[in-house]
Amino acid sequence: MVTYQPTSWREVAEQVAQEEAVQPTDTAVQPTDTAAQPEESLNGVAVEAGDDPGVVLPKQVSLILEAAMAGVHAPAGRSGAEGRTYTNMGVIVGQIEAVRRRRDDRHVTTRSAQGDQRLAYHLTVNDVASDDESVSTTRYRFPIGMSTEMHTRYRHLLEDGKRVILVGPVMFERSYDPGLRQTRDMLDPGMPVWNVRIEVLTIEEAPDDLADFGKVVFEGEVAREARYIRRLSGPGGTMDTYAEVLLRDRRIMKSASGVPRPVVTTLPVEVLVMPEMEIIPGSDALLIQGSRVRIEGHLGMRMIRRNPRRNKVVHTVLGRVAEDLRQRNADAAERLAAYRAETADVPRGQRTGYSGPQPLDAATLERRIGFAQRNVVEQELVQIEVGAITVITQRATLDDAQRADVITRGLERSRRRGTTGSPAEEAPRATERERQATLDTETAAVLGPAQTEAEPDGAVAKRPRRRPAAMEEPQGGSVAAAGDGEDARQTASDLDGEDARQTASDLDGEDARQTASDLADDAAGDE
């Protein structure tokens, strides 16, 4: 009888390591020396422990990862040393738990955009970061969609409560939030939600001496201008600024059939920025569109609250949720009233029991509506916080003032996006013509009618030499005609030329005092 033995990447890795010890130059996995091969180390040893201070990964995971990417069963169809030139990899160590439905305890399955059915798991990660002086703990539940193939292969490891190591590329994937399904009808798949996901390639049992962590290595170019957000660091703490950057990696990969295939991967990352300084070395490159960088980041989760004033779908769903619950409660009350009317004449001992839903009192109903609406508004998002950056190409460099300018303008844009009104009452931004009309009105209102009889200095005021045919007809006779067309342009250009200098010199000259002598007299008299 032949029994299925799942392949253990650790066994492969250990086997390869033993072979390397005998034949170091004739194996699929090359031992990498970060000091001797700095460029190679960026790819191959980006997850190797030890030498590179920016890259810390336990040795066991490095071996597993090396074997997964370069070993016998290289998933991209590559083998040998070529397989190690990856640019997108995530490693998570944590406690796995299947997601089950509350009502019947069935394992929840989801369907990917490609039609693949996946089993839902949660990986609870208790991430501890420390240095010589402090320690920080982050605990989060990372959602994982496990393909049925991987589930079958690693079923012996996928028991609730078991600590495992998951290795695979990360991607930014669109799914549909079923909680927002009620926007149109029941055929509506819900609101599309983008979230970071790990495509599990291999699973290993985590040894007891390996702490939990979530790590991502990704290389790509900055796809668009960064968005800036400010977050409060603890109660009463300071506000820190983060830049949300979308990295895109476009490359031609070879599939198992040998046919090249273009693969585009995008990944949103967050990096802590400060206007005054580059707090993470190389973070300026992330602020410039088109820069190519290689980042190493931590995985984390963030609970966001959708703003119903900005999101029309959420705005609709919130109203629909409240309406549905109130309608259901009214139906229950009506049904109970009908039951009571029917059984009013029946002696108490002969009544059949009421089996319908019980109507809620007003306070309980409002509380239920609040809970339901909170489930709609809140969403868990996976985030990747950049910890180390290697700049490959950078379009431009920023000095302190330019960085401050970029960040401040970005924050202002974010603020303007965040302060928009509700979709129902949101008004379009004022156009330049509206602003001018308002300010013209205000100017006339504040300054009143004409208070001056000032006339242009005849030596400087220009007379029109010719009038272009396209210019509009003057409305005020010869006075208005002098302000149109060619003359206006020439007057404006004169400001930088001879006349401007003359104007400046006139300010201190005799002519100026005489021309506006009444104003000067007025001032002197008042003083």
Place this chain on the structure above:
Amino acid sequence: MPGRLPVTWRTTLLVMNNQVTLVGWTSAWHTRVRIGDARTNVPASRITVTWMHHRAYGTIGVYWPEAVPGGMGTLGTERPWVVLVGVIAPCAVVAHGNDPRGEYDGQAAPLLIRVTQIRRATAADRGRRVLLEHPAWMQVRHCRGVTNGVLGIGTQRDMTYWSGIDLPPGRYPWNTVHGVVGTVGRERYLRYVVRAVRKEAA
């Protein structure tokens, strides 16, 4: 009413060799990023700005040409009554919060006066009438097709010459400036209007 100015009290600008003295209230001081100008080699930098308010001249943005950590010290208290001496040097900063915005660039807040001296006002300052000693000159032109007396001024887009009547483009004297604020939607927009005020009007 104690503590309030009489309605008839007026303050205007004193302009002499481009120097201005303003008396009025200030808003809180903030650090803002100055918008650079490659044409005039003005780099982007952080400066300290505030807004001077008085009914005589409306709202005028003033700035200290460098970032002052913690604001302007004792002057940074809420709405102090100050005497400010500065020079007219228009510039723009990235608008934040409730800053009034420029007429043309909605993300920029126009500033007019660079501060050289500032001190708290005394009772004597409150009673002083500050007027123009020698008028300045402005090269004005029609730039908006507006016929109600509003004329654009040279390269300063956020400044306008106000005469109240239609005037041909040319060189005009001015002796006072008014910061006119108009509200459109949720935003406030600011325009500096210079004009010449005659003796009887002052």
